[in-house]
Amino acid sequence: MKVQTIAEMTATGKSPDVLFWVGCAGSFDDRAQQITKAIARILDHAGVNFAVLGGEESCTGDPAKRAGNEFLFQMQAAQNIAVLNGYGIKRIVTGCPHCFNVLRNEYPELGGDYQVMHHTQFIQELIADGRLRIEGEQPFKGKRITFHDPCYLGRANGEYTAPRAALQQLDAELVEMRRCKKKGLCCGAGGAQMFKDAEPGTAEVNHLRSKEALDTQPKIIATGCPFCNTMMTDGVKHHGAESKVDVKDIAELIADAANLI
Amino acid sequence: MKSSSRGANKHQMALSQYVFFLLLVATASVFTRRILAVRRNILLGRDIDRSDRKGERWANMARVALGQSKMVVRPVSGILHIIVYVGFIVINLEMLEIVIDGMFGTHRVFADLLGGSQGLYGLMIGAFEWLALGVLLACVVFLIRRNVLRIARFHSAEMKPWPKSDANIILVTEIVLMSAFLLMNASDGLMHEEFAFALSSSLQPLLAGFSEAGLHLIERGAWWLHIVGVMAFLIYITYSKHFHILLAFPNTWYARLEPMGQMDNMAAVKKEVDLMMDPNVDPYAAPPEGEQAEAPAAFGARDVQDLTWKQLMEAYSCTECGRCTSVCPASLSGKKLSPRKVMMDTRDRLEEVGKAIGKADKAVSKDGAACANWGGDGKSLLGDYISEEELWACTTCQACVEACPLNIEPMGIILDLRRNLIMEDSKAPDPITSMFNNVENNGAPWAFPAADRGKWADSLDSETN
Numbered sequence: 001m002k003v004q005t006i007a008e009m010t011a012t013g014k015s016p017d018v019l020f021w022v023g024c025a026g027s028f029d030d031r032a033q034q035i036t037k038a039i040a041r042i043l044d045h046a047g048v049n050f051a052v053l054g055g056e057e058s059c060t061g062d063p064a065k066r067a068g069n070e071f072l073f074q075m076q077a078a079q080n081i082a083v084l085n086g087y088g089i090k091r092i093v094t095g096c097p098h099c100f101n102v103l104r105n106e107y108p109e110l111g112g113d114y115q116v117m118h119h120t121q122f123i124q125e126l127i128a129d130g131r132l133r134i135e136g137e138q139p140f141k142g143k144r145i146t147f148h149d150p151c152y153l154g155r156a157n158g159e160y161t162a163p164r165a166a167l168q169q170l171d172a173e174l175v176e177m178r179r180c181k182k183k184g185l186c187c188g189a190g191g192a193q194m195f196k197d198a199e200p201g202t203a204e205v206n207h208l209r210s211k212e213a214l215d216t217q218p219k220i221i222a223t224g225c226p227f228c229n230t231m232m233t234d235g236v237k238h239h240g241a242e243s244k245v246d247v248k249d250i251a252e253l254i255a256d257a258a259n260l261i
Numbered sequence: 262m263k264s265s266s267r268g269a270n271k272h273q274m275a276l277s278q279y280v281f282f283l284l285l286v287a288t289a290s291v292f293t294r295r296i297l298a299v300r301r302n303i304l305l306g307r308d309i310d311r312s313d314r315k316g317e318r319w320a321n322m323a324r325v326a327l328g329q330s331k332m333v334v335r336p337v338s339g340i341l342h343i344i345v346y347v348g349f350i351v352i353n354l355e356m357l358e359i360v361i362d363g364m365f366g367t368h369r370v371f372a373d374l375l376g377g378s379q380g381l382y383g384l385m386i387g388a389f390e391w392l393a394l395g396v397l398l399a400c401v402v403f404l405i406r407r408n409v410l411r412i413a414r415f416h417s418a419e420m421k422p423w424p425k426s427d428a429n430i431i432l433v434t435e436i437v438l439m440s441a442f443l444l445m446n447a448s449d450g451l452m453h454e455e456f457a458f459a460l461s462s463s464l465q466p467l468l469a470g471f472s473e474a475g476l477h478l479i480e481r482g483a484w485w486l487h488i489v490g491v492m493a494f495l496i497y498i499t500y501s502k503h504f505h506i507l508l509a510f511p512n513t514w515y516a517r518l519e520p521m522g523q524m525d526n527m528a529a530v531k532k533e534v535d536l537m538m539d540p541n542v543d544p545y546a547a548p549p550e551g552e553q554a555e556a557p558a559a560f561g562a563r564d565v566q567d568l569t570w571k572q573l574m575e576a577y578s579c580t581e582c583g584r585c586t587s588v589c590p591a592s593l594s595g596k597k598l599s600p601r602k603v604m605m606d607t608r609d610r611l612e613e614v615g616k617a618i619g620k621a622d623k624a625v626s627k628d629g630a631a632c633a634n635w636g637g638d639g640k641s642l643l644g645d646y647i648s649e650e651e652l653w654a655c656t657t658c659q660a661c662v663e664a665c666p667l668n669i670e671p672m673g674i675i676l677d678l679r680r681n682l683i684m685e686d687s688k689a690p691d692p693i694t695s696m697f698n699n700v701e702n703n704g705a706p707w708a709f710p711a712a713d714r715g716k717w718a719d720s721l722d723s724e725t726n
Binding site for chain 2: 001002003005008022024026027028035036037040044052053054055057058059061063064065066067068069071072074075076077078079082101105106109110112151152155156157158179181183184185186188189190191192193194196197198199200201202203204205207208209
């Protein structure tokens with residue numbers, strides 16, 4: 001399959017229905033690239049007319065804003081909005097809840113008004129519309145899966161059902177952690193924590209959270225955020241459970257179940 | 262007839278009415294002055310418009326404050342709290358009668374109007390009594406939770422002796438007030454059969470040995486203890502974490518209605534960014550005619566005056582329950598940050614600033630000069646109260662905001678303090694500075710070139726579907 005950039009697509013006189021906003025982690029982080037590919041495969045398989053920005057995409061400014069650098073955030077926003085509006089983008093799907101939150105909530109006031117969806121919402125929509133079918137022998141049938149709510153999808157934007165509805169398709173055994181949905185515990189990466197060392201304390205946040213996930217005795221810990229994925233993967237390793245428990249993004253699980261990987 | 266049975270002579274009655282009236286006026290004046298001082302302190306904050314979407318605001322207040330919807334997320338403390346809350350509001354209906362009785366020397370002035378103890382009046386007082394018992398028992402359980410079971414969130418670092426005593430004083434006061442109410446009714450019922458009510462009657466054996474005069478003394482004593490206690494309590498709460506019983510309502514009405522993840526785009530920054538992005542703007546041009554060149558305000562918040570009035574209102578609304586801290590990932594992992602402490606620090610600092618401004622104003626007005634400008638005390642919320650270490654531990658996960666039964670947003674204050682650190686002082690941990698540089702230079706928080714953004718797709722190119 002060929003993932004087209006919007007520049008390439010525009011050059012052929014076409015325009016995408018959906019812009020796939022990849023995000024920095026999804027573009028550059030080795031592990032997150034696997035998630036990005038899974039999302040691209042799903043979009044392609046479902047026949048979605050999509051494109052990416054490629055080199056024209058730039059950080060939304062989320063980590064800068066949350067660290068207090070509003071100037072840098074708004075500079076990034078202005079630059080991105082100019083690009084998005086320049087291409088006449090209406091609809092955006094992103095694999096990162098942080099990008100999702102910023103694009104959906106903080107860009108409109110700055111002149112960037114788009115319909116923004118998190119990839120789990122879009123996947124759920126594709127399934128509901130019958131554009132994506134999960135059939136045949138199910139690789140996750142009966143396996144215990146627990147979903148870790150990303151703060152910026154769940155609490156920040158109130159989306160708890162779409163990722164769970166997507167997981168329902170897997171015919172697996174979904175189990176909830178003690179803290180879930182509104183009460184979900186952060187993985188420890190948000191608010192620019194991903195890019196710095198933690199302050200002195202008695203524990204690492206991701207160790208606490210992955211312990212809560214492991215307490216449900218899952219086969220798979222499902223995530224919906226590349227940063228959560230990193231934090232939970234490290235946490236599972238810390239607890240020495242990496243040989244028994246996989247940490248996978250919902251996009252990867254769905255792509256696998258639909259025989260796309 | 263009823264009133265004549267309680268006073269021995271008219272002179273004594275007049276004296277008690279006089280004392281009551283004086284106490285009432287004194288309470289009202291002290292309370293009003295304190296409310297005005299708190300209002301002045303809150304209005305030291307920056308302006309923010311929270312007057313839109315009135316329908317949603319009323320609904321929010323009805324659900325969160327009146328309906329206690331977020332309290333019951335934790336069922337034990339939630340349900341006990343509702344008993345105390347309902348008890349407090351309903352039993353206070355009785356206060357109206359007490360005030361009228363106190364001022365006019367009557368006794369249970371509503372009894373005849375509402376059909377006596379066999380009618381509506383008896384039904385109401387009976388209900389109040391059961392609620393009073395509920396409140397009393399709930400407060401006992403609360404005392405046990407705080408002092409015997411020592412539930413963790415009541416004993417973290419910021420719970421110093423004063424906040425701990427504050428909670429205990431409130432609980433003991435409520436127990437005393439409810440006991441006085443029940444004792445008053447029990448003794449009254451023994452003296453006047455027409456005032457025997459369901460629950461308090463069962464306390465009467467306790468008072469069996471007392472003479473008529475003794476019972477009268479107990480009844481009057483309990484009556485005065487109740488009303489004076491309520492007056493003292495009313496003043497006390499304005500200095501206490503218990504202020505939430507009043508501020509819960511405006512605080513939820515003015516609460517932010519946007520999605521929790523949405524953080525405000527600073528207008529002052531937008532102006533500057535617009536200027537930078539607009540090639541037609543001359544940044545050195547004088548402001549247009551009639552438009553004052555604004556003094557550049559500081560970015561973010563260094564001290565309480567830099568926060569919004571809503572944030573300052575939140576500081577006074579916080580009742581230090583610690584639900585925020587008990588779910589904060591930073592607090593849970595033993596870091597110094599505690600969202601509750603952020604709110605307590607903001608309130609303490611605001612009280613300090615408010616007092617200093619009050620003093621400065623008084624000193625100046627004695628000389629007959631105009632209103633003083635307080636020159637500051639060299640301290641600030643950032644640094645002297647809240648450290649950088651605390652600020653940098655926040656993951657902005659919003660768990661504190663979600664957990665707060667009053668929709669207080671400790672995270673908003675943390676963000677504004679971070680903004681000041683970064684945009685005024687350029688003070689950040691080194692890795693954060695590197696992240697800023699990477700975003701600025703490469704458009705990503707890591708040092709990867711933008712040209713490599715699409716590389717992930719290369720391996721897909723060879724695949725066919």
